[in-house]
Amino acid sequence: MPPILQDLSNSVKLKYVKLGYQYLVNHILSLTLIPIMISIFIEVLRLGPDEILKLWHSLHFDLVQILCSSFLIIFISTVYFMSKPRTIYLVDYACFKPPVTCRVPFATFMEHSRLILKDNPKSVEFQMRILERSGLGEETCLPPAIHYIPPKPTMEAARGEAELVIFSAMDSLFTKTGLKPKDIDILIVNCSLFSPTPSLSAMVINKYKLRSNIKSFNLSGMGCSAGLISVDLARDLLQVHPNSNAVVVSTEIITPNYYQGKERAMLLPNCLFRMGGAAILLSNRTSERRRAKYRLVHVVRTHKGADDKAYRCVFEEEDKEGKVGISLQKDLMAIAGEALKSNITTMGPLVLPASEQLLFLLTLIGRKIFNPKWKPYIPDFKQAFEHFCIHAGGRAVIDELQKNLQLSAEHVEASRMTLHRFGNTSSSSLWYELNYIESKGRMKKGDRVWQIAFGSGFKCNSAVWKCNRSIKTPVDGPWADCIDRYPVHIPEIVKL
DSSP, rough: OOHHHHHHHHHHHHHHHHHHHHHHHHTTTHHHHHHHHHHHHHHHHHSSSSHHHHHHHHSOOHHHHHHHHHHHHHHHHHHHHHHSSOEEEEEEEOOOOOOGGGGGHHHHHHHHHHHHHTTTHHHHHHHHHHHSSSSOOOBOOOOOOGGGGSSOOOOOHHHHHHHHHHHHHHHHHHHHHHOOGGGOOOOEOOOOSSSSSOHHHHHHHHHHHHOOEEEEEEOOOGGGGHHHHHHHHHHHHHHHSSOOEEEEEEEEEOGGOOOOOHHHHHHHHHHHOOEEEEEEEEOGGGGTTTTTEEEEEEEEEOOOSSHHHHSSSEEEOTTTSOOOOEEETHHHHHHHHHHHHHHHHHHHHHOOOOOHHHHHHHHHHHHHHEEEEEOOOOOOOGOOEEEEOOOSHHHHHHHHHHHHTTTOOTTHHHHHHHHHOOOOGGGGGGHHHHHHHTTTTTOOTTTTEEEEEETTTTTTEEEEEOOSOOOOOOOOSTTTGGGOOOOOOSOOOOOO
């Protein structure tokens, strides 16, 4: 047999061996019980009618035994159902689509950079190199205040951006779900860098005249992973408040945070962050089960803030000239990798099939006992999830996770295309990615979705959703007018 065909034959054999191993381990209980049940059934069939009747009469039941057994069954059932966590449904969500007037092509961005930093050509050149390798496209958007030369990051402009993004997303959510403002029991708004007084949650309450007894929360300073923190908070609140609806709003306001200095570590966010926001309706009402899109399965949060390097790798501070910006350190990706490792160590046992857990355990034991140089086994998370939504923080983030989790190009397609079309929209990027998967018609009933986000502090948070019903391709939303053009080829470097 020619060498190529020999390799192919060996590869096919190995594939079927692996599939057979996975099926055997994952169904070991069924494969053990079924032969036992068949044997019992055959033995019963061998008994004659008289022997079966005699066996029945040999069993003695009295009223006390029946009552005690019934009471025990009722008691155990009651305890089980009372201690069982309430199911949390994601009824629907809406993403903000920026107006075309806010679009910032590469040429516009670089022209503004040259005019704003005319005395510092090296900083302009640095931004151009970052933009060339960023993975962003020509249709990302920045708020109106940043289009001025120089930018006008006033409080009024920042509030205007917040109202545009949040109210647009909320209006879309009300339209899609038929939800009335008075039906909202819990409101959570997360925005990391813009925290005015009154809060953004108060702004939403004032706009939509929400109830006076609403439970409202405003989360700030928690970075790009704050969206999943808000989901976790909503889940905890819905566990103790029955028959309730919770609305989560995730956004990042760019206007007051556009850095106009010369520090390279602080110029980086200017090239990546763009306008975006999402509003999500969560509910524990059983009446929402039929129409809900997803069911929340797990939320795992990891915080590495005890380590000084992790704490300072994404840091808001002043530069030498007193200008405030977000500094991104060079060791950010290494710290993100450690945070991810801690997170998947917790997530793995919750979601991985028994076959993957057993291989991981055997490899771990082998390294501890026999040879520490053995290559550690990386669990195949593709066995646990059909879809991946990786925070579109930048091309390097997506590349690193694709490599570490051994994902295919299709698995990270939603993340790359979201980064290309909308840029880094911070905590809301996960919802643009989920909407991309839906817009491509790929979400089917029973599919599992893993959302992974990173944030300052340093945090790695992840959530697992299970699709409640096959989802039709949406006719509206942020991808409605461009989904047919995607996926697009994104070159390593776009020469400007």
